[in-house]
Amino acid sequence: MKESNLPPKNFYGIGREALYPQEQLLDIKDNNKRFSIGIPKENHNTETRIPLTPQGIGLLVDNGHEVFIESGAGKAANFKDTDFSEVGAFITETRSEVFTKDIVIKVTLPTEDEIGMMKERGILFSTLNLLGMDITMVKRIMDKKLTAIALDLLLDENGAFPIVRSLSEIEGNLSITLASQHLSTIHGGKGVLLGGVTGISPTEVVILGAGTAGTFAAKTALGMGAVVKVFDYSIAKLRELEHNLGQRIFTSNLHPSVLSKSLKSADVVIGTLRFLYGSRRFMVTEELIRLMKPGTVIVDLSVDQGGCFETSKCTTLKSPMFEDHGVKHICLPGLSVLVPRTASIAFSNVISPILLDMGERGGIMEHIKSDNGFCNGVYIYQGILTNHYIGQLYNIPSKDIGLLLAAF
Template sequence: MIEYSKSQSAGILTLQKEGLMPQEEKLEIGKKHRSLLIGVPKEILKDEGRIALTPLGVELLTSCGHQVLIESNAGKVANFEDLNYSEHGATIVNNSGQIYQCDIILKVAPLTIEEIDLLKGDQLIISSLHVTFQSDAYIRKLMAKKITAIAFEYLKDLNDTFPVVRSMSEIAGTASILIAAEYLSNQHGGKGEMLGGVTGVTPSEVIVIGAGIAGESAARTAQGLGAHVKVFDYSVYKLKRLQNNIGERVFTSVIQPKVLANALKSADVAIGAYKLINQEPKFIVSENMVKDMKKGSVIIDISIDQGGCFETSQLTTHSDPVFRKHGVVHYCVSNIPSRVARTASYTLSNIFSPILQRIGETAELKHLLKTDSGLRSGIYMYRGILTNQYIGNLYGISSKDINLLMAAF
């Protein structure tokens, strides 16, 4: 212990009183904020009415000093007027070309080739990808623009779940049962049955293939209407989880072709909700199984954006949603949540507003990617370098591990 003389002690006391004592050097460790220029274009994909930022989401971002450009009428289908956006701090732009010059582009549908041509390059694109509907030329065109791209379907949250997939699947699962009910009724040329159960009348039979979020939502909705529900999946764990989450006894079975085929013979509704993540598309229900289904029964293939669960499925649109094959109604619209565009938009905005805030709180995106594994998992291209091995294998393009790239940059 150091001892001081009376004169030294008095001097130190004086320095303390006057605030002149030497202090430890304090390094700035706070986050460095930057202003983002975010562009939200109007969706040109037919029947796509969702928008990834609501007026409240815009207000959250502009209050942090970010600039948000919204293309005129981008939110119209979801019943968000231009005035709603401008009142919350957005700049309304009539020229889509101006939107695509922003540093960050946030949209719902994948970019089209024409939209990629409008990009200035070296930008961050946040959108869905629907990789099975793209091509090697599409991926290479993005690479040539030195794009960093985040796919809705690959993005994870702090709980290691897929927030966009989860929320859209929840909406799609619930909506699928309501849609099936419409096509069972006389209103759309159905066989005139009500989906559910009425006292004294045999309840409808609903088969749900896939025990994920969409399947669980579909099963819960059908169960609530009084239908007799059977759920099939390859995973016993997922079936148990669904059973526990629903809280009621539901018939569950591991997918076995003979058992599934017998169940489909008496089904009024079949929901295809089996999701594939970075796997080759494959159908679960063969055409022969569909042939054996009752005439007038309804198939809703939620998984059509990944190839579909049914061999007979073909992509349809909201404007022309159904076709009949072997006497069975097929509804194979890829973006079912767009039927309830406003609800879906609120959900998307709740996910992406905080993400954009976090991006703005770092000096560069790479700093956030190094610490945020969920956001990093959403990256399938970084500065023009493909980082998703599945996409690379699918289209014969070499890819590099994003974790190795982060170490290099």
């Protein structure tokens, strides 16, 4: 039967067009969450880095987030206000404004005044320096019911700390460069070239710690022609260091007699051993410092965690070096502050993808549940302490974050 001969309506009085497939608009739910993000100017006297670069902020703005930056926040890292505004960030002269956003991102821990300016139940990203923290600060964050994330405790998919690793690579390289400068007479050194040339005995570099910073310090020193000796508690780490270097060098466990002999002949000593979160403690005693050659250069990369040397004390950008017992000490906390642009890019490369993922998953709770590496960095969740080490340190009750999230 031809279509033209079909009756206009069927038996039930329904038109032919009602029998054809019909289009229907479905309501597609957008789970993406857009955040307002505040980046204040760092007010610590040794901090020059910024947590997000213009490139990282551009990615966030393109994905619907709003970013507010205090004017001059990137100046020390050689980023202009216009670099940020050109990618869509809002520049504000009012310091308090950046602290009222959903997320506040700093490199260093906030002060009590800065915590007071934050909105209740806001989100704080910063590094966690326990030597710079006290119980009053912890309780202030808890009273505000903030969710606080430690950038240096975040884990990647391989179980490594991406922020710590990137900064350790930078500081390992930089420690050798600085030591080389301070061996020269232009910086009051004894006039020795770090490395070696034909017919002249090479300088000796002793490195305490075979982690990331130690490995990159060793690479740089070997590349300059120095004799390198590396000490560590762990034979496995020493073996991995040699594998990464691709050559045999002098390595040793931390035997006092062997270390003492090496320190007496060293021209440069790099301390990279870290003692955070209950790990073993090691310190080169003042007596050993006295036995070192005059003009030897010490670079202590763990001075902000107590230091590798008994004579270490934190220095500032204005005066990063001091001399004790004829030995030059470079003890600037977070040595990467001397190359803030490079360090800021390292921060941004880690933080901006996390913020994008957090938005796409619908918020911080969903991101914590979905990403174990991110969850590891959360030390306070909505005012509840979730880091057991901090709880033990300040005698504050803490809760397991997994059990805590199950209740929300």
